[in-house]
Amino acid sequence: MASRPDPRRGRWLLAAWVTAAFALSALRDTRLLLLALLLLALLFRRGLWRNLWRTLRAVLPVTAGLSLASLAFLRLTGGEWPPLGPYAALALRTGAIGLLTCSVLDRVDLLRALAPYPAATRLLVVTLAQIHALRLLATDSRDGLRSRLPRRPGALDVVRNAGGITATLFALSARNARDIGEAMRSRGF
Amino acid sequence: MHVPDGFISPWLSLPAYAVAAPLWALAARRHFGRASAESLPVVGSLTALAFVIQTIMIPVPGGTSTHLVGVLLLALLYHPLVAFLCESLVLLVQALFFGAGGVTVLAINALAMGLLGPLAGWLAWRLVRRLSERAALFLAGWVSMQVATLAVAGALGLQHRLDPDYFPMPLAVTLTGMLVPSLTVAGVVEGLYTVFALTLVRKAGFRGVEA
Numbered sequence: 001m002a003s004r005p006d007p008r009r010g011r012w013l014l015a016a017w018v019t020a021a022f023a024l025s026a027l028r029d030t031r032l033l034l035l036a037l038l039l040l041a042l043l044f045r046r047g048l049w050r051n052l053w054r055t056l057r058a059v060l061p062v063t064a065g066l067s068l069a070s071l072a073f074l075r076l077t078g079g080e081w082p083p084l085g086p087y088a089a090l091a092l093r094t095g096a097i098g099l100l101t102c103s104v105l106d107r108v109d110l111l112r113a114l115a116p117y118p119a120a121t122r123l124l125v126v127t128l129a130q131i132h133a134l135r136l137l138a139t140d141s142r143d144g145l146r147s148r149l150p151r152r153p154g155a156l157d158v159v160r161n162a163g164g165i166t167a168t169l170f171a172l173s174a175r176n177a178r179d180i181g182e183a184m185r186s187r188g189f
Numbered sequence: 190m191h192v193p194d195g196f197i198s199p200w201l202s203l204p205a206y207a208v209a210a211p212l213w214a215l216a217a218r219r220h221f222g223r224a225s226a227e228s229l230p231v232v233g234s235l236t237a238l239a240f241v242i243q244t245i246m247i248p249v250p251g252g253t254s255t256h257l258v259g260v261l262l263l264a265l266l267y268h269p270l271v272a273f274l275c276e277s278l279v280l281l282v283q284a285l286f287f288g289a290g291g292v293t294v295l296a297i298n299a300l301a302m303g304l305l306g307p308l309a310g311w312l313a314w315r316l317v318r319r320l321s322e323r324a325a326l327f328l329a330g331w332v333s334m335q336v337a338t339l340a341v342a343g344a345l346g347l348q349h350r351l352d353p354d355y356f357p358m359p360l361a362v363t364l365t366g367m368l369v370p371s372l373t374v375a376g377v378v379e380g381l382y383t384v385f386a387l388t389l390v391r392k393a394g395f396r397g398v399e400a
Contacts, residue, residue, distance in 0.1 A: 017292075018292055021194060021292050021293050022199050022202070022293055024195070025194060025199055026198060028198075028352075028354055028355045054288060058193075058289065059193055062193055065366075066363065066366060067357075069358075069365075070357060073359070082357065085354075086353070086354045086355070086357035090195065090356065090357065093195035095195075097195045097293070098194065098195075101292070102288055105285060105288075110285060119229065122229050123229050123232060123233055123278075126232075126237075127232075127236050127278065127282060128237075129233075129237075130238075131237040131240050131241060131282070134241040138244065138245060142245075152248075153248070155378065156381070158245070158247050158248060160385055162247070162257060162385070162386065163382060163385025163386040164385070166242065166259070166262070166382075166389065166390060167386065169238055169241060170238065170266075171393060173234040173235065173237060173238045176234055177231045177234035177235075178230070180234075181230045181231075184229070184230070
């Protein structure tokens, strides 16, 4: 059985992650950013390819799309291609912070790391449990809509259905909040 | 619509935290400052609700899709500060568990999508609701989307203005890239959704939990 991450180490990692993310977000030198990426790859070798893939999927579409649009706009309005350095730095910066985030969160058990802060832990547990419960309902409703219609649901069908399911989601979330509150009170919180 | 990590420098992201922090404290104290057994379940449930609404994808012409924001409903049913606090928690959960948005830009995203957008929608609804409730709800949804989009594009434009070498995309590009889909598709979808959802929520006799 794999050993569970040490909660104190988890807290240190989280603090280091936030500090490093802000520090990386201040960098704009391409060489420094490349060095930072290399260091991150060396530091977080376990699961590197998976985390690189997750990072690419998370940051590439927005960064590449906006960069291409901006390059085309500046070429059309200015008559020449703008320098590519800032675009490369932007891509490296978003990539480095993304890789750092994926790698750190892969190594931290958030609930155990937050154990010394009971209110934060309870809030996280309640929120995640509620997300799970409400998501099941939303997914069931979406599948129900698909099965009822002989064609693929259009935008208006989905918006109408979302309006309907929202009323149920509100009712369920209110009932769950009351139940959890009563359960907490009965346990002396 | 999120600003991702790396697009905004600490010269902007840290002041945004300085603006957001007292508002988070005010929202928490004013709306959830009771015993934890009463406040935590309500915050958690409303946050989860906002999170799940944002996962509902709406197919739009052209084969792509947009997602609902939905946090305006919390502003209309509770208060804009409740919407701000819950949307901030949604963004935190997204950053911690799903790699969306990010921790350095959390305050900027929260101020734009959680406060300015819903606040503008709430104000529009209060102004127009005497004329027609449905029109007011549609307008609230549409306005909320446009203001949130403008705020995000404005933050990116300000970053470009402060340091074009850091963020090389001019305001014209970010504004066009974000505002065109928002004005034509996402805003209309959000407006329609707000009308359908709030009408049904009220028809179902939802009284909510005290927040």
